[in-house]
Amino acid sequence: MSPEMIVSFARQAVEVTLLLALPMLGLSLLVGLVISVFQATTQIQEMTLTFVPKIIAVLVALVVFMPWLLSTIVDFTVNLLTSIGQIKIIGI
Numbered sequence: 001m002s003p004e005m006i007v008s009f010a011r012q013a014v015e016v017t018l019l020l021a022l023p024m025l026g027l028s029l030l031v032g033l034v035i036s037v038f039q040a041t042t043q044i045q046e047m048t049l050t051f052v053p054k055i056i057a058v059l060v061a062l063v064v065f066m067p068w069l070l071s072t073i074v075d076f077t078v079n080l081l082t083s084i085g086q087i088k089i090i091g092i
Contacts (some may be wrong), residue, residue: 005087009080016076023065024058031057 035050062069 005083009083012076012080016072020069020072023069024061027057027061028054 031053032050035053039045039049
């Protein structure tokens, strides 16, 4: 197993992690921005006002994107496991 292969596995894992987190983080950012604009225009400075809509938005994003999230993580796992099966350990 070469160091390049290990670095490639780690890079792919980070990319998939970021890709899977993107829908929830993006929707939470969008909802937070809308709530912030609403608070600025109405001058309501309640700090807890953003939490409930963000939590609801993340849950909705999870429900909507769950099939895509699952297929992406399953594809990555299958690719990883098949790659591990093809590794020749150097020195043995």
